[in-house]
Amino acid sequence: MPKFRLELTYEESLVEHDGYCSDPGEITNRIKTYVENQPINRSLYKPYLSDDGSVDLVYFDHDRTTGCKNGSGYCGGSGYIKLLRARVCKNTMHELAAEFE
Secondary structure, three states: OOOEEEEEEEEEEEEEEEEEOOEEEEEEEEEEEEEEEEEEOHHHHHHHEOOOOEEOHHHOOOOEEEEOOOOOOOOOOEEEEEEEEEEEEEOOHHHHHHOOO
């Protein structure tokens, strides 16, 4: 297990509906924020790091659009996923030990 991880914070905006795409019911907008962690070798990212461990987002292909998650997409519903923050974190002993449980 690497000692470091890349912590990526995303914002996802979705347009959702009840029923089928051809006959959608109530349409709602939902925004959620979530975090993904990826193990990394810090030496690969060292040139792009600032003193606080943040990573310049320009090095990531991070923003993307999504289609309807409820069905065929006939409704035209869409959303987006945007990378808000990327930073390198050192895994704690507790996190490393949890990998072996």
